[in-house]
Amino acid sequence: PHPETPIPVIKKSSFNKSPQWNFEDIYNLDALRGSRVCVQSLRNSKDKTFQKAFLPNVRMFLHKENFNTREWNRLSHFNNPFGFMEMDYNDVMPVVKLIPKPKEPLLDPKPGGDGCVRCAVVGTAGILNGSKMGAEIDAHDYVFRMNGAVIKGYEEDVGTRTSVYVHTAHSITASLILFKKYGYKSAPHDEGIIYVLIPEGLRDFQWLNSVIKGEKVSSGQYKNRTARNYYSGQYNESRFYVLHQDFLRYVRNRFLKSPNLNKRFWPIVRPTNGAFTLFLALHACDTVSAYGFITDDYKKYSNYYAEKHLKSRVIFFANHDLVQEKNLWKYLHDKNILKLYQRSVS
Ligand SMILES: *[C@@H]1O[C@H](CO)[C@@H](O)[C@H](O)[C@H]1NC(C)=O
Ligand SMILES: *[C@@H]1O[C@H](CO)[C@@H](O)[C@H](O)[C@H]1NC(C)=O
Numbered sequence: 001p002h003p004e005t006p007i008p009v010i011k012k013s014s015f016n017k018s019p020q021w022n023f024e025d026i027y028n029l030d031a032l033r034g035s036r037v038c039v040q041s042l043r044n045s046k047d048k049t050f051q052k053a054f055l056p057n058v059r060m061f062l063h064k065e066n067f068n069t070r071e072w073n074r075l076s077h078f079n080n081p082f083g084f085m086e087m088d089y090n091d092v093m094p095v096v097k098l099i100p101k102p103k104e105p106l107l108d109p110k111p112g113g114d115g116c117v118r119c120a121v122v123g124t125a126g127i128l129n130g131s132k133m134g135a136e137i138d139a140h141d142y143v144f145r146m147n148g149a150v151i152k153g154y155e156e157d158v159g160t161r162t163s164v165y166v167h168t169a170h171s172i173t174a175s176l177i178l179f180k181k182y183g184y185k186s187a188p189h190d191e192g193i194i195y196v197l198i199p200e201g202l203r204d205f206q207w208l209n210s211v212i213k214g215e216k217v218s219s220g221q222y223k224n225r226t227a228r229n230y231y232s233g234q235y236n237e238s239r240f241y242v243l244h245q246d247f248l249r250y251v252r253n254r255f256l257k258s259p260n261l262n263k264r265f266w267p268i269v270r271p272t273n274g275a276f277t278l279f280l281a282l283h284a285c286d287t288v289s290a291y292g293f294i295t296d297d298y299k300k301y302s303n304y305y306a307e308k309h310l311k312s313r314v315i316f317f318a319n320h321d322l323v324q325e326k327n328l329w330k331y332l333h334d335k336n337i338l339k340l341y342q343r344s345v346s
């Protein structure tokens, strides 16, 4: 076919397991980011398994200048959030063409320091309840959060600052409802905050169209909502990033390739928003400390740290492989690639 003509729509129902294309493990690469003077950087890890999998310059962000019909055709072979399978060119292309080219690298070393970018990534897991990790979290150069990032009333355990907030259209809207009873009123909106969107489906492109134009959502599940309101006045196009499908697929293929991708429900199987956030940090920072991520002793804690007064159970849904994520965080911790907050060492 002509490279500038969109290919016919590929259907998920044509496959009873995740299809494997011969370009499956090939990703766009960008120029190496930053000057990388940090000696302790995780990029300098000597772990052979990690070295083999890790692509420090994998393309992380989608924008109008790195997207065209040829890219659309390539990425149409992968299901969402890894690509555009089953989506309509005319629903997605005009929106991607609105995304400004963002500033890279995502984060700069703090002035006057040693050139290292030190990050904390704060998940929502129950292990943080009663942890008193707040001050330690806030002491990092940058603090990443995602989903229902409840802070007010939980500062002693989870800290106060948010430098990077990672979300989907679903998570930024649904978290307000799910965590309302814990006093969650809005997504973090610290002055100068960076917002990162995981484009998990068509609804995220409908959302993005509204966010960028400053208009109401014109179609789909969030029709009529004013998406910008969800950012509490901190939306700023120079601080808004959209993760690239290649980055998401690379994280899945190289680090979290669940055996469930070979099952009939393969199209819903993907890493959690927390996992994507941790990998964003592993590519944007030199050192990464992870708090509130699933650990071996997860049964001792509630599902969410916000559940201070309710001992809930961690529920394993079919779309996420939490056992695999748990084992990966432990592996990366044991290899000194990140520091995982654990309360009892097994
Ligand atoms: C959106 O707003 C229009 C005009 O006010 C209204 O007719 C329509 O029912 C609304 N749709 C939804 C889904 O709320
Ligand atoms: C957007 O953010 C940039 C970088 O933080 C800042 O220089 C600029 O003034 C902001 N623009 C608006 C309209 O707030």
Ligand SMILES: *[C@@H]1O[C@H](CO)[C@@H](O)[C@H](O)[C@H]1NC(C)=O
Binding pocket: 129, 130, 301, 302, 307, 308, 309, 310, 311, 312
């Ligand atoms: C949360 O932490 C507090 C203080 O350590 C403790 O008393 C409480 O039982 C914990 N809640 C749950 C649900 O584990």
